[in-house]
Amino acid sequence: DGGITQSPKYLFRKEGQNVTLSCEQNLNHDAMYWYRQDPGQGLRLIYYSQIVNDFQKGDIAEGYSVSREKKESFPLTVTSAQKNPTAFYLCASKTRTNTGELFFGEGSRLTVL
Amino acid sequence: GQQVMQIPQYQHVQEGEDFTTYCNSSTTLSNIQWYKQRPGGHPVFLIQLVKSGEVKKQKRLTFQFGEAKKNSSLHITATQTTDVGTYFCAGDGSGGGADGLTFGKGTHLIIQP
Numbered sequence A: 001d002g003g004i005t006q007s008p009k010y011l012f013r014k015e016g017q018n019v020t021l022s023c024e025q026n027l028n029h030d031a032m033y034w035y036r037q038d039p040g041q042g043l044r045l046i047y048y049s050q051i052v053n054d055f056q057k058g059d060i061a062e063g064y065s066v067s068r069e070k071k072e073s074f075p076l077t078v079t080s081a082q083k084n085p086t087a088f089y090l091c092a093s094k095t096r097t098n099t100g101e102l103f104f105g106e107g108s109r110l111t112v113l
Numbered sequence B: 001g002q003q004v005m006q007i008p009q010y011q012h013v014q015e016g017e018d019f020t021t022y023c024n025s026s027t028t029l030s031n032i033q034w035y036k037q038r039p040g041g042h043p044v045f046l047i048q049l050v051k052s053g054e055v056k057k058q059k060r061l062t063f064q065f066g067e068a069k070k071n072s073s074l075h076i077t078a079t080q081t082t083d084v085g086t087y088f089c090a091g092d093g094s095g096g097g098a099d100g101l102t103f104g105k106g107t108h109l110i111i112q113p
Helices: none
Strands: A002-007 A010-013 A019-025 A031-038 A043-050 A053-055 A064-066 A076-078 A089-095 A106-112 B002-007 B009-016 B018-027 B029-035 B043-050 B055-058 B063-064 B071-076 B085-091 B108-111
Touching: A010 A019, A019 A031, A019 A089, A019 A106, A031 B063, A043 B085, A053 B071, A076 B018, B002 B085, B009 B018, B009 B071, B018 B085, B018 B108, B029 B071, B043 B055, B071 B085
Parallel strands: A010 A106, B009 B108
Antiparallel strands: A002 A019, A019 A076, A031 A043, A031 A089, A043 A053, A064 A076, A089 A106, B002 B018, B018 B071, B029 B043, B029 B085, B055 B063, B063 B071, B085 B108
């Protein structure tokens, strides 16, 4: 079945550690996105990538890094520079058409202790 | 940058009552999308509106896009317990491109049996 797989689903880390969240899609989508969700804040765009080996900062990119070495994969690293990393992270993808529907993964909940 | 405001933040209704959430953008949108997120889940695409004044229906759900393409609404008739969740609008100001959507903060629909 086609879809987006995020892992891990839950992650606990100590303050000051870098963390990498995995996102893999088999939908053959060109564009991939990372959103952060906090209670009462909706979804905020961290990074996005329209094509392999290229990515752009979103609204809240500080303290995060990404790579797009393969079309299927768009991992997100939450670095120690991110001041408030505890959140629910959602990966999404879509085709580069006017339809624009975003397909979301099930999310990764990161808790920094 | 583009801002999308959504109200109300929370809405409590009795089962069988109607529900409406409103979305307003600071800029003209090329299209607007609506998503539903069940508690503990991830956002799922409901619909996209593209044309000025467009109205679309999905069973008990009615979606409208304003004439100026800066506001939208979602109305649910005779709510059911399965309607529980958070409803997000997401504005695309980029003409259907791949640079991400701006999400509203969502309306949490709480239904009392």
